[in-house]
Amino acid sequence: xxxxxxxxxxxxxxxxxxxxxxxxxxxxxxxxxxxxxxxxxxxxxxxxxxxxxxxxxxxxxxxxxxxxxxxxxxxxxxxxxxxxxxxxxxxxxxxxxxxxxxxxxxxxxxxxxxxxxxxxxxxxxxxxxxxxxxxxxxxxxxxxxxxxxxxxxxxxxxxxxxxxxxxxxxxxxxxxxxxxxxxxxxxxxxxxxxxxxxxxxxxxxxxxxxxxxxxxxxxxxxxxxxxxxxxxxxxxxxxxxxxxxxxxxxxxxxxxxxxxxxxxxxxxxxxxxxxxxxxxxxxxxxxxxxxxxxxxxxxxxxxxxxxxxxxxxxxxxxxxxxxxxxxxxxxxxxxxxxxxxxxxxxxxxxxxxxxxxxxxxxxxxxxxxxxxxxxxxxxxxxxxxxxxxxxxxxxxxxxxxxxxxxxxxxxxxxxxxxxxxxxxxxxxxxxxx
Numbered sequence: 533x534x535x536x537x538x539x540x541x542x543x544x545x546x547x548x549x550x551x552x553x554x555x556x557x558x559x560x561x562x563x564x565x566x567x568x569x570x571x572x573x574x575x576x577x578x579x580x581x582x583x584x585x586x587x588x589x590x591x592x593x594x595x596x597x598x599x600x601x602x603x604x605x606x607x608x609x610x611x612x613x614x615x616x617x618x619x620x621x622x623x624x625x626x627x628x629x630x631x632x633x634x635x636x637x638x639x640x641x642x643x644x645x646x647x648x649x650x651x652x653x654x655x656x657x658x659x660x661x662x663x664x665x666x667x668x669x670x671x672x673x674x675x676x677x678x679x680x681x682x683x684x685x686x687x688x689x690x691x692x693x694x695x696x697x698x699x700x701x702x703x704x705x706x707x708x709x710x711x712x713x714x715x716x717x718x719x720x721x722x723x724x725x726x727x728x729x730x731x732x733x734x735x736x737x738x739x740x741x742x743x744x745x746x747x748x749x750x751x752x753x754x755x756x757x758x759x760x761x762x763x764x765x766x767x768x769x770x771x772x773x774x775x776x777x778x779x780x781x782x783x784x785x786x787x788x789x790x791x792x793x794x795x796x797x798x799x800x801x802x803x804x805x806x807x808x809x810x811x812x813x814x815x816x817x818x819x820x821x822x823x824x825x826x827x828x829x830x831x832x833x834x835x836x837x838x839x840x841x842x843x844x845x846x847x848x849x850x851x852x853x854x855x856x857x858x859x860x861x862x863x864x865x866x867x868x869x870x871x872x873x874x875x876x877x878x879x880x881x882x883x884x885x886x887x888x889x890x891x892x893x894x895x896x897x898x899x900x901x902x903x904x905x906x907x908x909x910x911x912x913x914x915x916x917x918x919x920x921x922x923x924x925x926x927x928x929x930x931x932x933x934x935x936x937x938x939x940x941x942x943x944x945x946x947x948x949x950x951x952x953x954x955x956x957x958x959x960x961x962x963x964x965x
Contacts, residue, residue, distance in 0.1 A: 553613065555830055556810040557888035559819040563610045568818070568827050613830070615813045618684035618908040621780055623773045639909040672777035674699070674746040677765045682861050683780035684908055686812070686836055689722040693743030693769055696841045698856065702749040704762060705853040707789040707846075715853050717841035721805040741769040745856070747784060754899075758793035758928060761785050763861060766838070782838055783861045786854040794850065796928035801840035801857050803891070803927040811889055812836045812860075814908065814921075821881040822888075823950070828874075828881040833889075835860035835923055862923040863904025868958045875903075876957045879922050883953045886924065887946050894929040894945075896952040901925075 553561045562568050617639040672679070696717040698705060705715060744767040754761035764784040774780060785800075787793040811833040818827035838858035846852030866879065879901055886893060893900070902923045905915035933942050954961055 555613065555815065555819050555885075556808065557819075557821075557885045559821050559885070559888070561613050561817055561819050561830065562827065563613075563817045565818060565827060567610060568820070611816070613815050613817055615810075616816055616909055618814075619911050620685060621681045621683060621774050621776075622685050622687070622768070623775075624771050672779060674744070674765045674767065674779060675748055677746070677748070677751050677763050677781055680765050680776050680779045680781045681774070681912070683766065683782050683838065684836070684860055686809075687768070687772075687838060691768065691772055692719065692722065692741075692839050694719050694740035695742045695844075696839075696856070697742060697744045698853075699744065699746045702747065704747040704749065704752075704760070705786050705856065707850055707852045707854060716844045717856060718844050719839050719841050720855075721801055721837075721840040743767055743769050745784060745858075753783070756926075757788075758790070758796045759785050759787050764858075766858065781861060783835070783859045785857040785859065789850050789854070791850055794848075794855065797855055797857060800926070800928045800930070801855070803930045803932075804834070804837040804857070804859075805840070806932065807834060807837070807891070808889060811886070819881075819885075821884050823884055824877050824881050826877070828878045831878065831882070831921060833882045833886055833924055834927075835862050835925060859925075860923075862925065863902040863921070865899045866901045866903045866922070868898060868956065871957065875920060875922070876959055879957055880953060880959060882922060882924050883949065887949070890933040891927075892931040892933075892942070892945055892949050893924055893927060894931055894949065895926050896949055896956055898956050899926075901956070 555561050620638060696719070698715045698717060699713065700706075700715055701713050746765045746767075747762050751763045752760055753763050762784045764782055765779045766782045767778050768780070772778070785797065787797040812835065814832045815830040817830055819830045820827055836859065838860070840855065840857050842848075842855045843853045847855070868876070871879070882901075883893065883896070902925055903917070903920050904923075905912075905917050906919045906921035907915065908921060931942070931945065933939065951961070953959075
């Protein structure tokens with residue numbers, strides 16, 4: 533909540549602010565837009581009617597500010613904030629008594645009013661993924677990337693490959709010297725410190741889970757001074773299954789053969805590894821993000837991270853193959869001239885929530901703000917740009933807030949990035965706050 537400079541917040545109002553429901557970044561949260569109110573504190577809130585002007589500020593409040601999260605009444609019927617699931621592609625065979633991650637289940641409700649806990653599906657049910665028969669799995673060509681569904685679900689680290697076999701006939705990962713058609717990689721991030729436990733036995737080569745990645749020249753979807761980005765087909769190791777022969781589509785980012793480019797990719801991978809998990813998750817409801825004057829959806833800020841892999845031989849050698857960063861595919865760059873005011877506010881809020889989480893992106897260009905049809909909770913055939921989803925990408929220059937000491941430089945850079953984002957999105961400087 534914001535207030536005019538020089539006004540003091542009454543203790544009663546301050547107490548209400550402190551007890552409101554909040555997102556992981558600390559923003560006031562409400563389940564639907566009906567849970568937000570434009571409110572002006574009554575004169576009695578300041579103690580005496582004569583001092584009303586001292587507190588004459590107007591704010592947007594949430595239901596939990598007005599009632600408190602533990603009070604009886606309407607607030608007790610407001611569901612809790614929860615992460616929402618993308619339409620499922622991955623499946624794990626269910627076996628009696630096994631405890632498995634919540635993969636393969638449809639989101640309990642795509643509409644806000646259906647987000648209550650009683651509507652959740654049983655984790656023992658397998659969700660309907662893509663219709664069987666869309667692909668003849670035995671004859672699936674892994675280089676026909678457009679035939680595979682996008683991987684949009686969170687994959688627990690223990691199910692990611694420890695080793696990656698990269699099929700690269702066009703030498704997309706080559707350094708200064710040409711590479712072989714098949715290059716072998718090992719996983720750096722997430723760290724290999726967990727196993728599949730008792731849920732299933734993963735596919736292994738020796739002692740490692742092995743995945744397969746397929747790159748082609750034609751599948752390039754982006755390029756820059758330091759890297760090239762490809763849409764790639766990705767085969768996760770068992771026990772994960774799909775109805776497309778086990779293949780999904782992801783984004784693979786590789787560095788050009790320069791030392792600075794390799795350092796940028798290393799830094800970006802470390803940044804994705806350090807992001808709190810909530811930045812890559814969509815949540816039900818809306819949030820009041822500081823410097824945005826009305827509620828915005830609590831959407832994911834960044835793509836999901838599927839691992840950082842380096843060559844088994846010659847890692848760090850510019851002459852050798854590039855490391856590979858695997859991410860969720862999140863659409864195409866925005867055109868600010870075609871964005872509605874609500875969409876601009878949502879894009880702007882993503883940067884503000886990134887800042888609240890302690891990170892600066894440091895490369896605020898429209899090519900680094902992506903849009904895709906949504907919502908992701910429904911089958912891809914039902915998605916539309918009328919309900920878009922947005923993400924921020926490219927963290928090769930990202931800066932993390934220092935934990936202690938003088939933070940003036942970081943705060944100055946944050947204000948500079950806010951102005952840069954407003955300029956990119958064509959937002960008048962004071963129109964959102």
